[in-house]
Amino acid sequence: MAEVAPQVRVVRGGSRPGGGSRRSHTAPRPYKPLLWALPPIALLGLVFLYPLALVVRQSFQPDTGGFSLQPYADVLASESFGRALWTTVWLAVAATAGCLVLGFLLALVIAFVPFPGARTVARFVDVYLSFPSFLITLALLFIYGGTGIVGSFRFLTTPWGVLLAEITYFTPFVMRPLLAAFSGIDTAQIEAAGSLGARAPRIVRRIILPEALPALAAGGSLVLVLCLNEFGIVLFTGAKGVTTLPMLVYGKAILESDYPGACVVAVVNVLISVGLYGLYRVVSRRAGA
């Protein structure tokens, strides 16, 4: 604070009479903000959009060179792609549904039936979000691994193991917006409903759920996109039977060096994810979240 005072004096001393100088700054308004927006856009274009465009271009270029739809025909017709697409979609949908139900229940208890330590649990949820996803699979390897606590190694190499890991990791992503939405609900409303004889399920259905719907929609669609793109959880299970689209991209590019094929899968994956993400943006903006 001590520094500010003399600085202000300098400015006052050096300033020209008010109105005129202000206008000279604001006159070239129409294009000046656009000019300032250009450098970051150019940077993003260089490191993100241009590489993406190259991926799209390479997906039309088989190893023999030239332009052709052959890579698309090859990949889309292959059995492994169809299976990966189906696995990815149903895993993502099922995990999202699980996260929504579980997240709603847990957030409901934290917010409306608080127990000693509920705030600590809410903070724990925040910390949880800053850990990488593959830690969950690493832990599951001990619990369900060959010599582990429960010891059924098969479980982890099935899609159900991946589903459990995804629900565990992504539920906090639903809980956080829900807790924020719940803190905005006027408790007087709930008390009034309760004193008029409404039981808990009815209060949840008629008061809390409508209030939580935007947060549920926003959190749910975010989790759907993140599940479609999840890589670490699937990689760590080491399951050959569970291949999702991101795994297929990795396998084709790094393990098989089939870049055109990898680019085709990448384009399909991007189209699905970006389409869903666009939906998420529309939903969450309408919800004002």
Next chain:
Amino acid sequence: MLVHSRKARWALWTVFLVLFLPLFALPLLVVLGASFATHWSGVLPSGPTGANYRAATRGEALQALTTSLVTALTASVLALAAGTWAALAAAALGRRSRKAMDALFMLPVAVPSVVVGLAVLVAFSRPPMLLNGTRWIVITAHAVLVTAFAYQSVAAAITRLDPAYEQAAASLGARPGYVLWRVRLPLLLPSLTAAAGLCFALSMGELSATMMLYPPDWTPLPVLIYAATDRGALFTGSAIAVVLMAATLLVLLAVSRLRTRASYR
């Protein structure tokens, strides 16, 4: 209070614990427990040892830790600079162009990180910008992935900013650059530090894009953890994972301290 009967409340809490503990607390406890053990064939880990940590804090693992820290720090600084600039520039734009810019800068969230890795690999393996094989390709990919989060939190903070401060400064004759440096950025400081913490944590745990393009001499911690578990060294992998979590948490704690100081000013 939603549930008034004592019995029902206890029943709910039990359900909560039964769901919450195994799903969320157990994984972290298991990794922590395994990092101190050599065997795990019963309910509890056995063979207590500190050898996993000795392996996790020297040689290859220590190098991976510094690699991760340097990568995360550089990527966060780059992402924060680009994201803040973009958010400030977007705030000055009209409604429509601002929406377009929002969509543009949030796009990397929607694109799978594996694809971001593939794209960066494809783009920077050819002559005009040959980064493949250097640490910069990893840092670039991380920066691309976390810029969206920096942009999002700074943009959200800008809309909450009280315009009275900058208007007062401007009416006293302060130039736009001075208003930005002396008024807007200090007011944004709390959300800037929050964004920095988020970017750092995300970059520390980034695996998908990194797997696509890390050079052999620039191996971040998550890749090392994967390599360890892949060759069956689960217990060493757990110890490295605990080191990763501890490093992330320590930096987040430092950042949040900075943040409280910033918001008290």
